[in-house]
Amino acid sequence: xxxxxxxxxxxxxxxxxxxxxxxxxxxxxxxxxxxxxxxxxxxxxxxxxxxxxxxxxxxxxxxxxxxxxx
Numbered sequence: 001x002x003x004x005x006x007x008x009x010x011x012x013x014x015x016x017x018x019x020x021x022x023x024x025x026x027x028x029x030x031x032x033x034x035x036x037x038x039x040x041x042x043x044x045x046x047x048x049x050x051x052x053x054x055x056x057x058x059x060x061x062x063x064x065x066x067x068x069x070x
Contacts, residue, residue, distance in 0.1 A: 001065045006054070011068070013040065014048035016058060020066060037061025 004016065011019070014029040017038075023029040026048070032038060033046045039059040040050060052058065054070045 001057070001067050003069050004066050005069050007070070010051040010053050012048065013038070013045060013050040013052060013058070016052055016066065016068075017048075020064075022060060022064075032060075035061070 002020070004011075004020065013033075014023075014026060017023045017029050017032060018025075023032055029048045033048055036044050036046065037060060038045050040052065041056055042059075052068050054068050056068045057065060058068075059065045
């Protein structure tokens with residue numbers, strides 16, 4: 001599990017996916033989410049604007065996982 005440190009209260013799911021280089025544009029983020037392979041704290045997420053806070057975990061269908069910290 002990779003740790004992603006943020007310097008604000010929250011980050012959107014779309015921003016996180018771009019930050020960890022899983023997507024380079026909003027269109028790529030949208031396509032990733034449409035596949036249904038992104039889970040936030042165990043639940044499939046399709047909203048790129050989903051707010052992520054410290055302690056939350058994002059799991060990508062490829063097996064990569066990211067833990068948000070501040």
